[in-house]
Structures are given as C-alpha cells and as structure tokens.
Amino acid sequence: MSSTPQQPKRPLTILQRSLNMKVSVRLKNELEYRGRMNNVDSYMNLILLDAEEFNGANANPVANYGKVVIRGNNVLFIKIEKDL
Amino acid sequence: MSSTPQQPKRPLTILQRSLNMKVSVRLKNELEYRGRMNNVDSYMNLILLDAEEFNGANANPVANYGKVVIRGNNVLFIKIEKDL
Amino acid sequence: MSSTPQQPKRPLTILQRSLNMKVSVRLKNELEYRGRMNNVDSYMNLILLDAEEFNGANANPVANYGKVVIRGNNVLFIKIEKDL
Amino acid sequence: MSSTPQQPKRPLTILQRSLNMKVSVRLKNELEYRGRMNNVDSYMNLILLDAEEFNGANANPVANYGKVVIRGNNVLFIKIEKDL
Amino acid sequence: MSSTPQQPKRPLTILQRSLNMKVSVRLKNELEYRGRMNNVDSYMNLILLDAEEFNGANANPVANYGKVVIRGNNVLFIKIEKDL
Amino acid sequence: MSSTPQQPKRPLTILQRSLNMKVSVRLKNELEYRGRMNNVDSYMNLILLDAEEFNGANANPVANYGKVVIRGNNVLFIKIEKDL
C-alpha cells in the first residue's frame, strides 16, 4: 500500500474528491437520478441535492427531490458530469 | 479519519441527524412508506412512526402503520422531506 | 457512541424491547405472518408464536403455525401492533 | 450480554434446542421439506432425516430423502411441529 | 461450545465426514448433479467426480463431467445417498 | 502465501497491472461498457474514461460517458483488449 506519486487513485477516493459535482446515478432497477453529489461513502451510499428522477428513455424527469439518500447497494454506476 | 471542519459529513451521519423529520422511504419492491423517522442505524434499518404505505402511481395510501421497523437491505432511497 | 439520555434507541434495540407484543411480519415474497414475537436477534431472525400466514389481499389466514422461526434476511418490515 | 434468568432465548438458541423434533422447512423457491431436524447451525444450514419434499399446494410428497443437508441461505422459515 | 459426547455434530462437520460418498446436489437454478463428493468446504464449495447433470423431471442425464467444482452459494441442498 | 517467482499472479493483481488499457466491461444486466480503465480496486469497482455503452447485439454505442464509476458487484467480466 505504498503511495508513490505515480500510483493511481482508487475509485472510491476519486469519488470522494468529486463532491459537489453534478452526477448521474443509474440504479439496478433502471431509474436514474441526477443532482449534486453532496456526499458519498465507501459503500457508495450517497446524498444528492436538487435531484431529478428519470425513467429509462424518458427525457423528462418524473420526480424531483430536494435531498435524497441513495443506498449504495442499488447503484449500477455513477457518471461524473464535471470533474476536478 | 481526521474530522476537520471542512470535511463533509458522511451519508449515514447525515441520516442520523435527520431523526424525527418526515421522510419517504422507497423500497426495491416499488412500495413507498412516508412517516416520521424515529430511528435509523448504519445498515439503514429504520423505524417509522405514523407511516403510510403507497403503491407506485397510486396517490392514496394503501395502508397505515403506527410503528413499523423496515429492514435496511430493502431500501432503495430515503427522501428527507424537511431537514435541519 | 456516547449514550446520553436524549439519544434515541437504535431500531434493533427497540425491536428487542417489543418482545411478546403482537407483530405483523411482511416478507419479500409478499407473505405476511401475524403472531406474538417470542424472540428476535440482530439479524431479524425471529420466532413467532400462534402465527397466522396471510397471502396478499386475502383477509383470511391461509395457514396457522404454533411456533415458527423466520430467517431474518427475508423480512421486509415488522409492524409492531402494540408497543411498550 | 448479561444472561439473567428472565432474558429470552435468542432464535438460534431455540432452534438448536429443538434437535430431533419434527420440522417443516419452507424454502424461498416454494418447496417445503418435512422431516426430523438432526442438526442445525447458526447460518440455518440444517440436516433433515427421513425428509419428504412437498411442492406448494400439493398435499402429497414429490420426493423422499433419507438424509439431506439444506443450505441455510435458502430457508424462508422453519416450523417446529413439536417442541420441548 | 462444550463438546460433550452427546452433542450432535454440526451440519458442515457431517458433510465433511461424508467424503467419497455418492451425493445429489440440487442447485437454485433447478439443475441437479449426481456424483462422488470428492471434496467440500465450509462454504459448500464442492468437487464432484464422475458427475452427471440432470434437468428437472428428465430422468436421463443431460451431460457428464469427469471433475467439476461447484460454487457453494448456488447450492440448494445436498442429498447424501449413502452415508457412514 | 510464499511469493516465489514461479507462483502465478492473482486475478486482481493482474487487473491492477492493466490500468490505462482498453477494456470491455460486461455487466449482469447485459449492458457493456468499453473505455480506458483508469482505476480498479479489489471489489472490481472501476473507473472508465471515454466510455461507450453498448446494449447486447447492437454494434453502435447507445451512450457516451466521459468518466464513469462502475460499482463492482454488477460486473460479469472484464475483457482486457490490450495487455502488458
């Protein structure tokens, strides 16, 4: 576990450096949530602010959430829209 | 694990600071429960008081629960209706 | 993990204080069991006495069980009918 | 973890005190096995002797097993037919 | 965890004493494998020799395997055909 | 756990030596992602850069992702297109 400069960052470290970025979170059940990633832990539990819920091919959000805590085990992937 | 002021709170810490707030809990089986979050642990096991059960698009509750303990592994997300 | 008086009880602690109460246990497969909660552990394995099995919308029990041990990982929620 | 006399037994302790009793074991896939519970561990892995396999509403056994080891993670519940 | 003579053996101990016996292994996906149990560990990973694959009600094997390693988490049950 | 020269590398070690290679990641839900593997951990959480999403037999990508974090438990396999 040496940490020489050339060693790449681990995925969860990268995630935690992307706080407050806009992200799209796709869940296993096909729903997708877009919002600002206020918080994330090593299990990929995350908190989104100003989140919109999208359902598959439908381009318009089907619901809005001021603050939502997503349980990490449902996450398929997190797309970082804008990164450091 | 330093805890400097600028470090963001972890999701489960946020959740546990939202006790007694109104929440909506969506489960993996599409059911949704709304009530007062009396309690939650790090596994997202939670206790809701004065809970109503909703089924998908149906706007009216299909059942009422004075006190219900939801097993965390079924949780998709927890929407915090009103937060500190 | 201080335990000041104002700190709320954790969900599993609450559950274990509700022993011998009447509960309804909904499983992930839609079946529901009602009976007296003789016992429960931190995994939500539980023992029900004088239990009745219900199947979805059907108001009449489809089976009766003198003593049944339910494996916790199947539990969706536990409704506490009458609590301390 | 005090063990005062009035503290109830945990579910798995109860199970292990019911060895050699007749039990019905319902699995998640709807199959049910009835036999003598020769053995059980804390994961609910169990050994049944003289077991019969039942399939849902069918009252007649569809197969017989002299000795069968059931993997605990498939168990929905264990009904203890006759208990100490 | 006393180990008095009258204490029953745990299921996995029993399994490991049945090595080289003929077994039938039913998996969660309904397939069944019959062969000689060359090896098994506490996760129910097992090695079968001279194994035949059966598919549900079909009485004839659909495939033969000289040596196959089955991952334990797929196991529904293991029937011990002939035991010590 | 001796580490003599003739001992083969473990799969996850191999993976982590393939950073920055082009990979195809097939998920359990049939979707496939192709891109440069920027990062991977022992759980197979991985970060892809310049990723394209493919859906089954369709030869054209259905979406593009600048930077995506895939949760490891969804991974079926990772094909390393070009390796050291």
Added chain:
Amino acid sequence: MSSTPQQPKRPLTILQRSLNMKVSVRLKNELEYRGRMNNVDSYMNLILLDAEEFNGANANPVANYGKVVIRGNNVLFIKIEKDL
C-alpha cells in the same frame, strides 16, 4: 485442522493446482466460457486465456476473448477438462 497425509484437499486448493488446464466455466446467466485457466483466487475470480463464449445449446462459440477476468460471484461451476 490437522493436515495429515490422508486428509483430502479443499476445493479451492484443488482449483489452484489446476492452473493452465483447460476449463469450462458456467455462469449463473447460462453463458459458458472455455479456455485456459491462467489464474483463480479464493473467491473464484478467474482469468481465462484464449476463451470462447458459448450460449446454452449452441455448439459454436458466440465470441472470442484473448484475456478475460470473470468475477467469481457469477460462477455456477468450473469443469476441469484435464487435470493433474
């Protein structure tokens, strides 16, 4: 856990002694991969070289993979075609 000469090898030990053998790996989703087992760990994560993908009853491979890392939790069984 004595290790007398007559004690059988554990399944994962057997697997790791079969490196570089030809294997067939059946996954839970019915796909099957055949190739040379370059590597395997205790979780059954494995690396196949010169792998072919087969789909159920179809005798012809549907895809070829120079080097593929399969995540162990998808594995149903590993058939060792030719063993030491």
